[in-house]
Amino acid sequence: MIAESGHYALVLAFGLALIQSTVPILGARWRDFSLMNVARSTAVAQLIFVAASFAALIALHVSSDFSVINVVENSHSMKPLIYKITGVWGNHEGSMLLWVSILALFGGLVAIFGNNLPISLRAHALAVQAWIASAFYLFILMTSNPFLRIANPPIEGQDLNPVLQDIGLAVHPPMLYLGYVGFSISFSFAIAALLEGRIDAAWARWVRPWTLVAWIFLTLGIAMGSYWAYYELGWGGWWFWDPVENASLMPWLAGTALLHSLVVMEKRNALKVWTILLSILAFSLSLLGTFLVRSGVLTSVHAFANDPRRGVFILLILCVFIGGSLSLYILRASSLKQGGLFAPISREGALVLNNLLLTTACATVFVGTLYPLALEVMTGEKISVGAPFFNLTFGPLFVPLLVAVPFGPLLAWKRGDLLGAAQRLIAAGIAALFVMAVVWAWTRGGSTFAPIAIGLALFVIVGAVIDIAERIGLFRLPAGLALRRARGLPRSAWGTMFAHAGVGIALIGIVCETSWNSENIRTMRPGDVTNIAGYGLKLENLTPHQGSNYREMAANFSVLVDGRVIATMSPSKRNFTTRSGASTTEAALLSRGASQLYISLGDIAADGSIAVRIYHKPLVLLIWLGPVFMAFGGILSLSDRRLRVGAPKPAKSMRGLQAAE
Amino acid sequence: MTRKQRRLTIIGGSLFVLAVAAALVLNAMRDSIVFFSTPKMVAEKHIQPGKRFRLGGLVQPGSLVRGDNLIVRFEVGDGSAALPVSYQGILPDLFREGQGVVAEGALDASGVFKADTVLAKHDENYMPKDVADALKKQGLWKEEYGGPSKGGNTAARAVQGEQGAVR
Numbered sequence: 001m002i003a004e005s006g007h008y009a010l011v012l013a014f015g016l017a018l019i020q021s022t023v024p025i026l027g028a029r030w031r032d033f034s035l036m037n038v039a040r041s042t043a044v045a046q047l048i049f050v051a052a053s054f055a056a057l058i059a060l061h062v063s064s065d066f067s068v069i070n071v072v073e074n075s076h077s078m079k080p081l082i083y084k085i086t087g088v089w090g091n092h093e094g095s096m097l098l099w100v101s102i103l104a105l106f107g108g109l110v111a112i113f114g115n116n117l118p119i120s121l122r123a124h125a126l127a128v129q130a131w132i133a134s135a136f137y138l139f140i141l142m143t144s145n146p147f148l149r150i151a152n153p154p155i156e157g158q159d160l161n162p163v164l165q166d167i168g169l170a171v172h173p174p175m176l177y178l179g180y181v182g183f184s185i186s187f188s189f190a191i192a193a194l195l196e197g198r199i200d201a202a203w204a205r206w207v208r209p210w211t212l213v214a215w216i217f218l219t220l221g222i223a224m225g226s227y228w229a230y231y232e233l234g235w236g237g238w239w240f241w242d243p244v245e246n247a248s249l250m251p252w253l254a255g256t257a258l259l260h261s262l263v264v265m266e267k268r269n270a271l272k273v274w275t276i277l278l279s280i281l282a283f284s285l286s287l288l289g290t291f292l293v294r295s296g297v298l299t300s301v302h303a304f305a306n307d308p309r310r311g312v313f314i315l316l317i318l319c320v321f322i323g324g325s326l327s328l329y330i331l332r333a334s335s336l337k338q339g340g341l342f343a344p345i346s347r348e349g350a351l352v353l354n355n356l357l358l359t360t361a362c363a364t365v366f367v368g369t370l371y372p373l374a375l376e377v378m379t380g381e382k383i384s385v386g387a388p389f390f391n392l393t394f395g396p397l398f399v400p401l402l403v404a405v406p407f408g409p410l411l412a413w414k415r416g417d418l419l420g421a422a423q424r425l426i427a428a429g430i431a432a433l434f435v436m437a438v439v440w441a442w443t444r445g446g447s448t449f450a451p452i453a454i455g456l457a458l459f460v461i462v463g464a465v466i467d468i469a470e471r472i473g474l475f476r477l478p479a480g481l482a483l484r485r486a487r488g489l490p491r492s493a494w495g496t497m498f499a500h501a502g503v504g505i506a507l508i509g510i511v512c513e514t515s516w517n518s519e520n521i522r523t524m525r526p527g528d529v530t531n532i533a534g535y536g537l538k539l540e541n542l543t544p545h546q547g548s549n550y551r552e553m554a555a556n557f558s559v560l561v562d563g564r565v566i567a568t569m570s571p572s573k574r575n576f577t578t579r580s581g582a583s584t585t586e587a588a589l590l591s592r593g594a595s596q597l598y599i600s601l602g603d604i605a606a607d608g609s610i611a612v613r614i615y616h617k618p619l620v621l622l623i624w625l626g627p628v629f630m631a632f633g634g635i636l637s638l639s640d641r642r643l644r645v646g647a648p649k650p651a652k653s654m655r656g657l658q659a660a661e
Numbered sequence: 662m663t664r665k666q667r668r669l670t671i672i673g674g675s676l677f678v679l680a681v682a683a684a685l686v687l688n689a690m691r692d693s694i695v696f697f698s699t700p701k702m703v704a705e706k707h708i709q710p711g712k713r714f715r716l717g718g719l720v721q722p723g724s725l726v727r728g729d730n731l732i733v734r735f736e737v738g739d740g741s742a743a744l745p746v747s748y749q750g751i752l753p754d755l756f757r758e759g760q761g762v763v764a765e766g767a768l769d770a771s772g773v774f775k776a777d778t779v780l781a782k783h784d785e786n787y788m789p790k791d792v793a794d795a796l797k798k799q800g801l802w803k804e805e806y807g808g809p810s811k812g813g814n815t816a817a818r819a820v821q822g823e824q825g826a827v828r
Contacts, residue, residue, distance in 0.1 A: 234754075342667070343667060344667060344670045344671060344674070349671075352671060353674070356674070356675055356678050357678065360678050360679060360682045361682075363682065364682055364685065364686055367686055368686075368689075371690075381696070382696065382697035383694050383695060383696050383697065384694070384695045384696075384697065384715055384765075385693075385694055385695075386693070386695065388689070388692070388693030389689045389690070389693045389694065391693075392685060392688065392689035392692070392693060393682070393685040393686050393689050396681075396685055397678075397681075397682060397685070521731060521749075521750055521751060522730070522731065523730075523731060573754075583754050584754060585754055602731070602751030602752070603751070603752070605727070611731055611751050613750075613751050
């Protein structure tokens with residue numbers, strides 16, 4: 001009964017999406033306000049029905065209803081409750097349902113909070129949103145219905161893939177989808193603007209908070225996924241340039257560029273056509289990511305869904321939406337009024353440089369990800385494009401970007417003073433050079449790359465702080481006045497500082513981890529001691545343990561510093577009895593400051609010795625702390641009064657504020 | 662600066678960055694791309710020792726030998742040829758004899774493939790796509806590679822089998 005209701009709710013949501021995708025457009029054409037307002041009510045109703053459908057699937061998983069195929073294939077009655085819930089989106093059908101639910105959520109939010117949008121813009125945007133939703137509802141109903149019943153229900157389910165039974169999985173896909181799908185809003189607004197043939201600075205002000213929300217979630221989602229791979233896959237890698245990871249990185253790069261170009265458009269009414277293109281690209285890359293992950297064209301750890309019909313269907317959606325939006329762009333973009341020009345050396349110029357480098361970097365990732373596929377389709381030859389390719393292309397493009405980051409906020413709008421900015425950044429430059437020299441001296445004989453990269457990262461961080469220090473007159477003015485100015489500074493300025501500093505922090509973590517990671521792989525017996533990076537690790541004993549749906553063998557280690565035990569670590573190897581002997585390795589992590597000790601287990605030999613893999617990863621936590629800083633910066637910027645979601649002030653008072661900056 | 666000059670500066674700068682990116686990509690394509698081979702292709706192509714490639718195939722049953730210091734040797738075969746592989750380290754959780762595997766490394770002078778990475782399969786019914794395609798091309802594909810042959814719920818299993826065949 002629950003399954004049928006869920007299915008029915010989904011069909012109703014599809015019907016509502018069809019109404020929402022046509023009626024408001026007709027309303028806008030005939031200038032009929034009641035027809036245009038249909039978009040709001042259908043968007044909200046659609047959200048309610050799809051939420052009911054999603055809740056039904058969760059209920060089926062929680063109650064272990066094994067008459068539904070989706071539950072049989074991905075659940076088990078012994079599975080802990082939390083994984084029964086998260087298992088809903090740990091499979092293809094459920095994750096697509098999550099995808100459309102989030103799409104409907106964003107549509108509903110625009111409908112609810114979009115009171116002060118021009119009514120025809122809102123009608124158009126919600127209609128475009130409904131086109132996307134209709135396509136995906138149809139996809140789910142035709143190829144991936146999660147509510148299908150099974151003729152002969154088995155007594156027990158097949159359980160969820162054990163690597164996915166992890167709390168990281170509970171958080172990673174919803175975050176990532178909130179990011180991916182969030183870009184649908186800027187896409188819909190861009191298409192709406194093209195349909196209306198009208199776009200202005202106010203448009204940027206409406207779109208920016210939505211883009212920012214999507215970007216925050218995508219940033220956290222990518223970081224979360226990276227951390228999950230790090231501790232769950234058991235070999236301490238945190239980024240593999242795997243096509244699925246690239247699929248999430250590409251929209252992030254395009255989205256980051258979009259955020260910056262929206263600033264230019266909002267403040268200076270320039271770069272309009274480019275901003276529209278970026279909005280289209282960011283969401284197109286999200287769709288591409290969905291296609292790569294969901295169609296199973298790639299071999300990767302995420303490919304748990306494989307069915308050619310699905311692949312072709314998503315490819316079709318991809319072609320229609322990307323092809324359609326780009327054609328519309330070509331047809332209509334020239335009719336949009338161009339904004340003013342500006343000097344190359346200016347805040348706008350710096351943001352254009354940022355956009356140029358980000359989109360080019362994004363293009364290299366695109367080539368590296370899709371080239372092997374294209375080559376295989378055309379010549380049948382199989383190649384793999386791995387980390388070396390991206391280190392040689394993505395890396396060099398990011399260096400000038402990072403050098404430029406601190407300059408951007410210090411340049412004035414319209415016409416900037418590069419020399420003045422450089423003078424103000426002297427302190428950052430000196431700090432960077434000093435650290436570079438110290439690191440180089442300390443690690444003499446090591447790579448020359450690491451000290452330079454760390455210097456660069458420090459330049460970015462100090463540069464971000466200097467921007468704020470300059471603005472509040474720190475050390476120049478009395479402390480009290482500086483404090484008051486700090487309080488009066490727009491939150492978006494603080495947001496910029498945190499986000500930019502976050503980039504530098506992540507870079508330090510990345511460089512330290514890749515340059516000075518130490519590794520110790522060996523076999524050990526109980527009582528053996530081995531050393532790594534100044535720590536002694538003693539294998540005390542092996543203890544078996546029975547979990548709810550697995551058996552595990554834990555190896556208990558004592559961590560010694562100067563012969564004193566400071567902690568214990570218990571990595572384990574789990575055997576999932578429920579899923580034909582699948583096993584996972586649960587690594588043990590010990591954080592010491594921002595560095596981590598990492599132990600994971602290999603096979604247990606017949607003589608009782610066990611293979612262990614021990615890593616010491618210096619400052620590795622900074623890799624994920626950086627994105628947390630970036631996201632925090634995004635949240636600060638979002639809370640800025642000027643940008644509060646759905647509450648744009650009338651254009652006039654905005655102009656006043658703008659002049660004050 | 663006039664409008665025209667400003668515009669030219671921006672366009673020129675963009676073209677410069679794009680040209681640099683294109684050069685970087687082409688350069689990286691030349692040096693850092695790894696080809697995929699099966700043991701049969703290795704025999705036919707006479708791949709030089711020291712050239713990196715990915716080797717895919719099935720771990721020959723009974724060929725796995727574990728030595729000291731976590732050195733393992735096994736043979737990877739594709740039905741018509743087999744190649745000895747040696748690897749030092751911990752094999753992935755789902756490495757098994759008779760199952761598909763992808764290893765990356767290079768041949769040494771004696772014709773042994775020295776692997777520095779052995780790719781993990783993260784699902785028991787997941788066969789690396791390269792391996793599956795190569796096996797199918799040579800008519801060695803078996804339906805049971807597509808999924809575990811476990812009883813019960815045939816409908817679901819049939820779907821999975823089909824999925825395996827297209828991978």
